[in-house]
Amino acid sequence: MTKDEKYKALFPQIESLVSGEQDMIAKMANVAAALHEAFGFWWTGFYRVEGEKLVLGPFQGPIACTRIPFGRGVCGTAWKQAQTIIVPNVHEFAGHIACSTASNSEIVVPIFRNKQIIAVLDIDSVDYGTFDETDKQWLEKITQII
Numbered sequence: 307m308t309k310d311e312k313y314k315a316l317f318p319q320i321e322s323l324v325s326g327e328q329d330m331i332a333k334m335a336n337v338a339a340a341l342h343e344a345f346g347f348w349w350t351g352f353y354r355v356e357g358e359k360l361v362l363g364p365f366q367g368p369i370a371c372t373r374i375p376f377g378r379g380v381c382g383t384a385w386k387q388a389q390t391i392i393v394p395n396v397h398e399f400a401g402h403i404a405c406s407t408a409s410n411s412e413i414v415v416p417i418f419r420n421k422q423i424i425a426v427l428d429i430d431s432v433d434y435g436t437f438d439e440t441d442k443q444w445l446e447k448i449t450q451i452i
């Protein structure tokens with residue numbers, strides 16, 4: 307199965323997981339689990355905007371840092387730039403926050419509600435160059451429906 311086919315199969319499952327549920331934490335928890343299980347990522351989770359910081363939300367994988375300031379790390383940069391960031395090699399990203407030394411590539415997708423960023427979806431991989439335009443397109447589509 308190609309990556310695109312995997313996302314295509316997973317998308318309706320995620321749609322049904324989140325439909326009818328209003329609680330964002332509950333939805334984030336199931337979406338993190340669904341993505342993590344389907345792709346076998348190293349770390350899959352959410353950080354929620356709380357004032358000037360991102361605060362750790364539902365995730366799957368090893369323990370992670372709990373607070374990330376605006377503009378810091380890949381997550382804080384995606385928040386500041388208000389766009390998805392794909393990092394093929396995290397060791398070359400200035401200011402990358404290494405929650406785990408096993409992580410080598412990363413994608414961070416901001417989640418918008420009423421044109422405001424309310425959270426980010428962060429996914430880490432132990433492989434280099436795991437994430438590309440296919441991930442970006444599908445993950446942005448997923449963040450729009452949760």
Ligand code: SME
Pocket residue numbers: 349370371374378379380381382401402403404405406409412428430
């Ligand atoms: N690497 C992220 C921090 C979060 S952990 O990867 C879970 C960053 O640089 O923002």
